[in-house]
Amino acid sequence: MTDTPRDPNQQDPSYEPAESPYDNPTEKISPTRSGSDASGASTTAFGAQRSDRLPRTDDELDFPNSSASDKRSTDAAPTEKIPTYRPSAFADSPTQTTAGATSNAYSDRPTEYLGESSDSAVAAPAAPVRTETVEVPARRGSTDLGLFVLRVAIGAVFLGHGLQKLVGLWNGPGLDGFQNLLEESGFRYPEILAIAAAAGETLGGALLILGLATPLAGAAVLATIINAWCFKQVAEPGLQFSGATGVEYETVLGFAAAAIILTGPGKIAFDGRRGWATRPRIGSFLALAVGIAAGVCIWIFLNGANPVVR
DSSP states (O other): OOOOOOOTTSOOTTOOOOOOGGGSOTTSOOOSSOEEOTTOOEEOTTSOBOOSSOOOSGGGSOOSSSOSTTHHHHSOOGGGSOOEEOOOTTOOSOOEEETTEEEOTTOSSOEEEESSOOOSOOOOOOOOOOOOOOOOOOOOTTHHHHHHHHHHHHHHHHHHHHHHHHHOTTTOOHHHHHHHHHHHTTOSSHHHHHHHHHHHHHHHHHHHHHTSSHHHHHHHHHHHHHHHHHHHHHHSSSOOOSSTTOSHHHHHHHHHHHHHHHHOOOSSSTTTTSHHHHSOOHHHHHHHHHHHHHHHHHHHHHTOOOSSOO
8 A cells, every 4th residue: 555646537436426317218117216116016206106107198098998989978087077056146245165065255146167168158257237216307397386376366366365354454344343343243262363364365375376385374364354355145045146145256276276286386385395295195185174174173173153054
């Protein structure tokens, strides 16, 4: 043995490189470890069954069936069966998947998991349906103008008669003269009744002209005109309608007041924006009943005379 230095370029004769599966072509892989499976077949280190060469065509693949045309349809690889999901028609939000079924937050029926692909087209989301009711204003034509003319005419007549009784305007009897007239006609409590009747005619006529609180104003003037009709009918024996002593004038005013109560004041009024001003219903019938009942009760309980048969 000498101390001569070792040449680095000189290979050690005892050195033997390790064998690698990548040193040989892929068609001739030399296994480094081999074993046997349960059936006794020899296997490589990668778990593949040993064979002389690798398959190159579809016919050489390991399909159990003999027919090559049926291999893809019956025994296709799992990767060829792609599981698909049928989205819901109302899927507007992300779905939650649980154990083979997907459920939608806005759908009552969960979407089903399909083991094989479906060729049916996915239904498009349904368009939202508007359910609110749109009210179309009715065409009233000249109805509001006609109601305004009627209100002003009837209201002016009652306002004038009320001012004659209340303050003696236009050669009227005044409050004292009206009270004496009621007392001579057989009315009880003429002092209170004179003030109530004069104020009812004056205030009711003014409200009719303005179209304000029209049902109550109409009921007030209707109760007053009923007593005026009975008072004039009692003055002459028998039923009088036309002529100087007839009740034709009072009858027309009474029916006109009732018509205003039932139809409402119309849009040309202070109450024009209220629903009952153009579409009166149960409230108008109640106001009409109150006006008729008040006029009849005042005559029966405060006078008591029969206006038809004397």
